[in-house]
Amino acid sequence: MSEPKAETRLHRRSFLKATGVAAGTAVLGFPAVLRAQPKTFKIGVIHPVTGPLAEPGQACRLGAQMAADAINAAGGIKSKGGVRFELILGDTQTKPEGGRIEAERVVNQGAQMLMGSFDSGSTNAMVSVAQQRRVPFLVDIGAADPITANVAKSVKEGQQKVQYVYRNFP
Helix, strand or coil: CCCCCCCCCCCCCHHHHHHHHHHHHHHHHHHHHHHHCEEEEEEEECCCCCCCCHHHHHHHHHHHHHHHHHHCCCCEEHHHCCEEEEEEEEEECCCCHHHHHHHHHHHHHCEEEEECCCCHHHHHHHHHHHHHHCCCCCEEECCCCCCCCCCCHHHHHHHHHHHCEEECCC
16 A cells, blocks of 8 residues: 655645745845935036026025925935935036036036026026936026027927926926
8 A cells, every 4th residue: 555645735824934934034134125225316406606696596506405405304205215315516607608517517426417507598508418418407497598499399309309408497
């Protein structure tokens, strides 16, 4: 006579215990995952804080800093795991060339996005940097039509012409 075969069927409880042990071992094996710090999102905030438009430029900078501070104090961007904002500040000196130079500088320092610049001349210079360096640029205030003159009449056409520049006002 043959001996009865041992039952090799896996029960739900045994499966859950085994996967729990495996998951626990994996987490303990990689403690850095548990201690990972939230990442930082760097924004180049460039406004005229010296020169003829210094007063409104300083107000724009202060508003950006207050917004970043409030978001960071609330725990960062929760939907992104607590990502915090770090502002890299720049001064256009109310000069177009100053806008271009500062945009290049903050991107070289790790800015993942540009924001600014209040005066249209500097903003135009920053648009070219954003396009060339493929860095999103949120134009917070810049009223001159040439800033978005090459933006097309349709979204599809606009995506082909200006992929990295977004205008908030007007």
